[in-house]
Amino acid sequence: MALKAVGALTLSAIRTRFRSSFREYVRGGIKGYLDNFENDVSNLIERWFWEAYVLGFVGAGGRGSPDSSIFWGNVYIDLESASKFAGDIRSGKYSSKGGLKEALDRVDLYVARLQYFFDLGFGLFTLDMRVWEIGGTEHHCEDCLRYQGQVHRYADWVKAGAIPKSHLLGCTGIACDCSLRPTTKPESGVLEGPRGR
Numbered sequence: 183m184a185l186k187a188v189g190a191l192t193l194s195a196i197r198t199r200f201r202s203s204f205r206e207y208v209r210g211g212i213k214g215y216l217d218n219f220e221n222d223v224s225n226l227i228e229r230w231f232w233e234a235y236v237l238g239f240v241g242a243g244g245r246g247s248p249d250s251s252i253f254w255g256n257v258y259i260d261l262e263s264a265s266k267f268a269g270d271i272r273s274g275k276y277s278s279k280g281g282l283k284e285a286l287d288r289v290d291l292y293v294a295r296l297q298y299f300f301d302l303g304f305g306l307f308t309l310d311m312r313v314w315e316i317g318g319t320e321h322h323c324e325d326c327l328r329y330q331g332q333v334h335r336y337a338d339w340v341k342a343g344a345i346p347k348s349h350l351l352g353c354t355g356i357a358c359d360c361s362l363r364p365t366t367k368p369e370s371g372v373l374e375g376p377r378g379r
């Protein structure tokens with residue numbers, strides 16, 4: 183599928199549009215309009231996550247179109263989870279009192295992912311060195327521990343799929359508090375993709 187950037191929106195404008203459309207679909211879905219729900223939500227995620235990704239890429243000085251395989255390698259997890267979300271709505275999980283609010287709160291997990299995709303696009307075109315710093319989480323996964331203190335070009339981290347909060351990490355990124363900080367240190371460590379769980 184070919185995706186094109188819609189135009190020069192800010193990340194916060196992307197967030198607002200994505201959030202309000204997603205919430206509208208969820209409201210409809212809970213009322214029983216589910217025929218196209220999964221498809222609509224998937225398209226919405228693809229469109230706006232791509233937009234955030236391109237915005238990050240362009241913001242870092244990238245020209246043309248960023249690598250789409252890196253985008254798809256990350257977004258598929260969100261599409262899978264959106265399909266589970268549709269299943270939960272269909273099963274009536276959100277039909278009781280308070281259910282709507284719970285479902286709308288779940289939308290915000292996807293809204294938060296826009297920043298991740300922006301960072302991904304930004305990192306892809308950023309050649310300065312970054313060091314992996316472990317966060318304040320009590321238990322770290324093997325991937326984060328292996329990356330701790332390693333120094334590589336930001337773009338190389340991204341290309342390897344080694345990105346803080348990524349679903350691909352052993353910790354699945356949910357509680358990951360690690361970061362890639364700018365550093366003047368030279369490259370160090372052997373960069374491999376995350377091993378996952």
Ligand SMILES: [Zn+2]
Binds near residue numbers: 326353
């Ligand atoms: Zn981590």
